[in-house]
Amino acid sequence: MRRAAPVINAIWTVTQRATGLAKAKRTLKWQRDPEGMRLRILEAAKQEFSTHGLAGARVDRIAAKAGANKRMLYYHVGNKDELYLAVLEGAYDKIRSEERGLDLEHLDPPEAIRRLIEFTWNYFLRNPEFLSLLQTENLARAKHLKRSTKVKSMHSPFVEMIRTVVRRGVDSGDFQVAVDPVQLYISIAGLCFFYLSNSATLSVIFGRDLLAREAKDERLAHMVGLVLAALTGRSAELFEIAKAPKSRAAVAQTV
């Protein structure tokens, strides 16, 4: 916590006065900005909850990070639990909206699956807080999520996407099996999620940095190869295609 709220607001104020209003009649100690404040609070809370978990999160730290007075959290959002739930809902909202942007319908089935895996992988990489929040919420046995009608109404478009892609793949002969789309969805998410969410312990156990550039590339190739091989039945080719020369060398080394 580098700095308390009033300071930030003071800075803003000074700047605005200097540039915008020329000669202000008196010194403004702070400035109103309810929407901005709410956003800063939620952003700060997201950081705090994802790095410290629910119980480990500190309300004072959230306030400090948001450049706000602690009272503001309760004024704009609610108590710690409500704050946490708001963050969680925001996180689900965000991923759902990005998921909707992914159009798999016009791709040929194997390519669609590849895209799906890549999206999931990259989304997790770009939003590590999402992973942490899910971990935290599961540690709490989804206690809060269960009370959220908002999240429950946000259906992922992926299940339906996968369903049609798989159907098309089976019809075209690309795929050999009509997997349950929910299972496949969970498998893809799981392959990505576990590697990233557990990278800290796994890195210690294996004595190598799983988040290094090469390791991540290799992992993506492996996952795409694994899933597509299972669906198409052509493992050899797929694994080869999936792997960059560098990665193949790494495999040879460890195998």
Next chain:
Amino acid sequence: MRRAAPVINAIWTVTQRATGLAKAKRTLKWQRDPEGMRLRILEAAKQEFSTHGLAGARVDRIAAKAGANKRMLYYHVGNKDELYLAVLEGAYDKIRSEERGLDLEHLDPPEAIRRLIEFTWNYFLRNPEFLSLLQTENLARAKHLKRSTKVKSMHSPFVEMIRTVVRRGVDSGDFQVAVDPVQLYISIAGLCFFYLSNSATLSVIFGRDLLAREAKDERLAHMVGLVLAALTGRSAELFEIAKAPKSRAAVAQTV
């Protein structure tokens, strides 16, 4: 837990006096049992840390659950952090020892892989606290694990097992690719881990109980099918074999 320390000790004492020593000269208020005490403390701590996480765990609750005076935790193990690390080390020690008991060498490769998946799945099912502890530790970015020379020296025998199994499978023609054993290990663990550790949120999202008997059976079948199909290249047959009639119906329904 069921009973507080003094009570347990009192009961023990009474029993022993009544049966063993006939007429005890005076009433014992408590009994010494350093080893037992330590075990009870660690067991209670495991429960507490796995259900509440590190920050959410309460030292007083651990003491109560262990049937001990709070002071005992510090006397026998150490402060909260040391207690947590001891629990974590115990958890790793346990899984490693069970892993060592799994002999895959004499099985034909596909069967070996199936056994491996089943073991992992069942171990996670039987030891949900292990999953929680890992989640907690990863939330802490493995801060404690990094300091544990003990855990770092406990190498999982699985990587080597997988390496030889894969090699044998490739040689025999059962497998089409020589996957990196570490990647495969992580994938198998991930498929199992994610489903179980995130079952709470996933169950809410999908509106179905992922821990119901049938759902679990179906999941295991799916995972075995997926991995073996990828390795052998014979997806259709494997998925069919893997699925019980009931599960197949479920798939048909959702596909």
Next chain:
DNA sequence: CGAGAAATTAACCCGTTGGATAAATACTGT
């Protein structure tokens, strides 16, 4: 421009919690 509402700050409250201190009791070897 000024009064009332909205937003923000400042200060405090009080139960909780990890940890510590000291006293009491049980055990062990001699």
Next chain:
DNA sequence: ACAGTATTTATCCAACGGGTTAATTTCTCG
């Protein structure tokens, strides 16, 4: 049996942390 040590109990406490109360300041609109 008894002295010395190991184990356990009984209290205490200072800091922390979530939440609240009350005062202050800014903004809006008639």
